[in-house]
Amino acid sequence: MFADKKPDPRHMANPEDVSREDIVAAFRSAMIGHFRSHVPGTNINEATLIASDYLNHFHELVMLLEAIGSEPKEFADDLLSWRPLTYEEHFSGSGFRDKNLAIAAYRRAPQRIRARFDEAVARLHGEALTLVGEVAAQLGKGNGRLAKICERAAQRLRVLIEExxxxxxxxxxxxRADSEAAGDVGGQAAIDALFGNR
Known part of the structure; x- marks a missing residue:
């Protein structure tokens, strides 16, 4: 009855008969099962091991920018105190129930995927700080440009958040082309083209 069942590499008598790929696959499957059992209802992706919950940090900034466009005095202090947080800082300082597990999963994310994610987050951090600076420079000027600047800033961040x-x-x-991956103006030019020059 069990003769056709492929043996589980974790329980094989002779470890030399098990390929490295089988061991990696079994370990990955066990890790995913562990994360799922301890982090129900979270957004840790089973393939990437990255939680999209982290991006709430940037969604909050988008909401602040939208609010400042209409009520600058009410939300200016919140905007000016916003600082970028790393993935681990975000979860460490949060009330997230299984934050240590989310951090552990991120540390074990496939290297290529994590590198691309970290690159996207670095672009988000840079753009967010630039846009916060632009909005801060307009606060209190009363020239009517603030709402438009905030709207454009929120749009620019949404594109990077989606990526x-x-x-x-x-x-x-x-x-991405090497020049874009290195932070060259090519990638930024494409974003600028979507929303016009700053």
């Missing part, structure tokens, strides 16, 4: 979210969820993205 990071796609990576976290294992969606296929087109390969």
């Amino acid at each position: 990071a979210n796609a990576i976290a969820n294992g969606e296929t993205l087109p390969e």
Whole structure:
């Protein structure tokens, strides 16, 4: 009855008969099962091991930018105190029930996927700080440009958040040219073209 069942590499008598790929696959499967059993209802992707919950940090900034456009005095202090957080800082300082597990999963994410995610987050951090600076420079000027600047800033961040979210969820993205991956103006030029020059 059990003769056709493929043996589980974790329980084989002779470890030399097990390929490295089988061991890696069994370990990965066990890790995913462990994360799922301890983190129900979270957004840790089973393939990437990255939680898209981290991007809430940037969604909050988008909401602040939208609010400041209409009520600058009410939300200016919140915007000016916003600081980028790393993935681990975000979860460490949160009330997330299984934050240590989310961090452990991220540390074990496939190297190529994690590198692309970290690159996308670095672009988000850089752009967020630039946009917060632009909005801060307009606060209190009363020239009517603030709402438009906030709207454009929120749009720009949404594009970058969507890219990071796609990576976290294992969606296929087109390969980036080396110059874009290195932070060259090529990638930024494409974003600028979508929304006009700053």
